Amino acid sequence: MKLPVSRRDFLQTTALGAAAVSVLPKPLFAAEAGGRLKVGFIGTGNQGMGLIKRVLRFDLADIVAVCDVNEGSHGYRDPGHFYGREPAKKMVEDHGKRHKGKAAHECKAYADFRDLLADPQIDAVFAIVPDHWHAPVSILAAKAGKHVYCEKPLTLTVAEGREIMAAVDEAGVVFQVGSQERSNPVSQFVCNSVKNGAIGDVTRIETVVGYNNKVGPGPGWSADPVPKEFDYKMWLGPAPQVPYHHDRCLYRFRFNYDYSGGQITNFGAHSNDMAHWGMGMDTSGPTEIQCNHAEFLPEGSLFNTATVTSYRCKYPNGVELVCKSSEEKVQTRFEGSNGWMQTGYAGTTASSPELLKGLPDKNGPDGIDPHSAHMKNFVESVQGDATVNAPLEVGHASAVLCHIANAAIRRYPEHGDEVLKWDAEAERFTNSDGANDMLARPRRAPWDDLA
Ligand SMILES: NC(=O)c1ccc[n+]([C@@H]2O[C@H](COP(=O)([O-])OP(=O)(O)OC[C@H]3O[C@@H](n4cnc5c(N)ncnc54)[C@H](O)[C@@H]3O)[C@@H](O)[C@H]2O)c1
Incomplete structure (x- = not known):
């Protein structure tokens, strides 16, 4: 379903x-x-x-x-x-x-x-x-x-x-x-072209996430005083109570699992979203996911999300999606039975100039x-x-893909490149209780009860 x-x-x-x-x-x-x-x-x-x-x-x-x-x-x-x-x-x-x-x-x-x-x-x-x-x-x-x-x-x-x-x-x-990207005429052109069969049947998709672009403190870091203009208690909110450090909060929150999922969710929310869009599977998900490589900072570092990753997943239509950390300015690359198209921060290219006929400007006709x-x-x-x-349902499906990727990535140091089976309808792994434990987490009071 x-x-x-x-x-x-x-x-x-x-x-x-x-x-x-x-x-x-x-x-x-x-x-x-x-x-x-x-x-x-x-x-x-x-x-x-x-x-x-x-x-x-x-x-x-x-x-x-x-x-x-x-x-x-x-x-x-x-x-x-x-x-x-x-x-x-x-x-x-x-x-x-x-x-x-x-x-x-x-x-x-x-x-x-x-x-x-x-x-x-x-x-x-x-x-x-x-x-x-x-x-x-x-x-x-x-x-x-x-x-x-x-x-x-x-x-x-x-x-x-x-x-x-x-x-x-x-x-x-x-x-x-x-x-x-859903309102970007270029992404609309590429994803809709792929969805409408411009490159034939999609066989493989590559998506890219960036490396961490900030460096946090290593093991043994010590707490900073909370600035007077900053309500740290309210910044933490539902997340665990931990000492303040200036590298924890503004912008850098994305590199700590308590607040985000690293570049896997930060970039992946865009690049994987486009993958689903081009496949015409906006609200679906993969059947299996496997982490092939993951690197982390030393235990005890403030930043604890993966710094380098590579994972692959399979969709019910047989398409393989591979996501990797890279400096490449490509966000999403579609490969099909009749060619390929890719788009990202460095522009849009394709296996043939015909595929790019009519490619619009990202700022649209009104310059927006x-x-x-x-x-x-x-x-x-x-x-x-x-x-x-x-x-909402589309953004949810894209976020889910990034979150289950993170489950595989976080398990990688102990479980290696195990293949996790995913039931997209039930939103559960079918072969790992440990991975299922990562699908939800408690919010600290009073944010545990939003009724
Ligand atoms: N669509 C995009 O391309 C894109 C680009 C950058 C960031 N983002 C997203 O935007 C969000 C914010 O990222 P950012 O880079 O602006 O981070 P940021 O830390 O620079 O800004 C977040 C702000 O929220 C404030 N804040 C935290 N808790 C709050 C609360 N309870 N009430 C009111 N304010 C609170 C912080 O003090 C901070 O000023 C993230 O989810 C990020 O993924 C999206």
């Missing part, structure tokens, strides 16, 4: 759904009353600030609130960046003054996202927080009746995807996963970059004028 393609399609094609559709709130906000979408940003770090700038530049919505546990500091991807809720508020309000005059709207700055969610003027939220917060923030946002744009990878664990789906279904809100186009698609979906390009 495949997962439903989109929540609305799903609801419309099931008996349960037929009843549920009638109780879905009118999609969306009061566009007919001339209203503009009012949005809040939760997480104003490396990615959040970049997305806020794009919302302002393309005038996609009114940002009426921002939230971050960091009041404002350096320490993000580029140490020169000064980010957090106060710099974000200032950026939004300064933009308003420059472009809309003195009457420009006020942007509130919250330290606790639950206060932002309680703000009745907000129609939709952008959850641009570390991965360990994606599920709690998305679930509570949906329960508060807010439409949600949540960054990729959708979740920290396989189990969390189902939790988000249940909350979103119940609330009837629009949900977009932040997989902007993929991130902005993806947010625009979300806003239009909330207004009822479009459907989301990256539905």
